Structure formats: structure tokens, C-alpha cells
Amino acid sequence: MVIAKYLQIAQDLTDKIKHGQYPAGDFLPSEPALAQLYSSSRETIRKALNELIDACLIQKIKGKGSMVLDINRFVFPVSDITTFSELNLSQKMNATTQVLALENRNLPQAIAHQLALTDPAAIFVRRLRTVDSEPIVIDEDYVLKKYVPAITKEQAQTSLYSYFEKELNLEIAYATKTITVEPVDELIAEKLHLQQPNLAVFVRSLTYLKDTSFFQYTVSMHRPDKFKFVDFARRKSAHGGLVL
Known part of the structure; x- marks a missing residue:
């Protein structure tokens, strides 16, 4: 090539x-x-x-x-659906992934209720991302078993979206995201090497397929000293058109 x-x-x-x-x-x-x-x-x-x-x-x-520009922090695009594997490749982070948990677990009750789901059965994956021996992110994914019946440890360790899109032929279309700064529990603080007051940047995503079906809930906990979050915004004119 x-x-x-x-x-x-x-x-x-x-x-x-x-x-x-x-x-x-x-x-x-x-x-x-x-x-x-x-x-x-x-x-x-x-x-x-x-x-x-x-x-x-x-x-x-x-x-x-x-x-x-200052590149001490990795750039995380807010508006895109970008996987950690894709971010790792595009920014040459040389990151490694450790699977901390892989099990059957229902969606959190609040999320299942919010989405009015009758079948909350999911596969739960928790992964620790490390760059240069420094832990930087913990991801927790709930993937509906309705669309993804099984996930192997190898798939979780490499790229879930490669598996979803290339092997299961799922068409991932869009996501809604909320970003907050919150304290984490002692286990997460220890895994991320956080200092007091144990604050992390939480990115919670609800991801949907092309037919608008919900299929994945993700909670990513980022070390605030290792990431910056970017978005692209364009101001609209007072008359509703774009300002060029």
C-alpha cells in the first residue's frame, strides 16, 4: 500500500x-x-x-x-462518534487496553426506564486504557444483547466497533452525549491514579443505529489532566442563517 x-x-x-x-x-x-x-x-x-x-x-x-499548539493533552472530539481505538491510531498514542470486566449485565435501571426498554439484557465491558504506563481512561459499555449476542475478550481488547460494523454489519449512526466532572469511587480512583479530590471527566453516550434503534450505553471516565475536549461550532445570524 x-x-x-x-x-x-x-x-x-x-x-x-x-x-x-x-x-x-x-x-x-x-x-x-x-x-x-x-x-x-x-x-x-x-x-x-x-x-x-x-x-x-x-x-x-x-x-x-x-x-x-500544546499537545500535552489528547484531543477528544465531542461531536464525532470516535472510538478509543480510532483516537489511538489518529493521534499515535501507542495505547494499550486491559479488559477489567466482561459479563452479562442489564442496563442501569434509570437508562432502561428513560428509553422505555422492555428487554434491558446487555453485555457489560469495562476497559482500562493506558499510555506510556499512565492510566488515562476507564470505559464502561453496555451493549444490548438483542444486537450483539456475544463479545470475546479479544474483541473487547482490540476494537468493539470493528467487530460491530465489519462482522455483525451494524450501521452505527449517531449518539447523544453528556459531559460532567464528578468524583469517582476508590476503585476507579486507584485504577486511574487520581489524586484527591478524585475528580474525573465523565462522558455518557447513548448510541443508536441507522434505523434509530438504541443499542449501546457508554460511560467513559477520563483523567482531566490527560484530555481536552473539542467541538466545532458556527454562529448563526440573527435571521437564522449561517454567518460566513
Whole structure:
């Protein structure tokens, strides 16, 4: 498989940023300088820089160039349905996953009641995500057995969504999310190496299939010093149209 030149350049710049060759607050070399450095066209360089912008690694400033942003925290996109495996791949986190629990368990009663479900039977998966020996996230997933009758430990350790979409042919469409900061119990605090007051960022998601059927409830507990949460918002005009 041949990787496009702009992606190769984007990866090389990403590695240099993450290894401190281009520190936060500094500017990358100019587009002409990068084109000369990588023996490529300015259009290819622009495409590579757009990849870095999408990854929240740089910000273009008119008249100055591309400034390197602080990457001490991993960027978690709020509006997208992005799995941890996909985040791990896109941000080169080199993360590992440990399955802490895999068992049959009903959806929490409050969620089953909220969704008016008559069959709350689910598979419960709890996973610990670690980067560079530092625990950063604990995920708890409740997947309805109506759609996913079984999950193996290997599937839980790699990518559940790869299994759902590629093997079970489920069409995952959208999710609603709530984000709060809350204290966690002693077990979670210990697993995440949290200090007092044991606060974590909770992301609770209700995920639906293309036919609008609910099939998964997820609670993700993030270390607040390891993540930043981003969204894209566009202001509407007073008349209801988009401000361009």
C-alpha cells in the first residue's frame, strides 16, 4: 500500500512536534521552506498542514504561519462518534487496553426506564486504557444483547466497533452525549491514579443505529489532566442563517 506524499509529510511533522523539535508556541517553517525540505509542491504541503490542523496540532495565523499548539493533552472530539481505538491510531498514542470486566449485565435501571426498554439484557465491558504506563481512561459499555449476542475478550481488547460494523454489519449512526466532572469511587480512583479530590471527566453516550434503534450505553471516565475536549461550532445570524 502506497501512502500519499502529503500523509507522509504530515506524519513526519507530527512526530517532530510530539518529540519537541517544534515546541508549543513556535512556528513551523514556512510553506516554501517545507516544500524545499520535503521536495514537494506547496499544494502537497498545504494538504499536509491541513491534516495537522484537523488533528489540533497547529493553528494557522494570518501573516505569521503555522503555530504549534500544546499537545500535552489528547484531543477528544465531542461531536464525532470516535472510538478509543480510532483516537489511538489518529493521534499515535501507542495505547494499550486491559479488559477489567466482561459479563452479562442489564442496563442501569434509570437508562432502561428513560428509553422505555422492555428487554434491558446487555453485555457489560469495562476497559482500562493506558499510555506510556499512565492510566488515562476507564470505559464502561453496555451493549444490548438483542444486537450483539456475544463479545470475546479479544474483541473487547482490540476494537468493539470493528467487530460491530465489519462482522455483525451494524450501521452505527449517531449518539447523544453528556459531559460532567464528578468524583469517582476508590476503585476507579486507584485504577486511574487520581489524586484527591478524585475528580474525573465523565462522558455518557447513548448510541443508536441507522434505523434509530438504541443499542449501546457508554460511560467513559477520563483523567482531566490527560484530555481536552473539542467541538466545532458556527454562529448563526440573527435571521437564522449561517454567518460566513
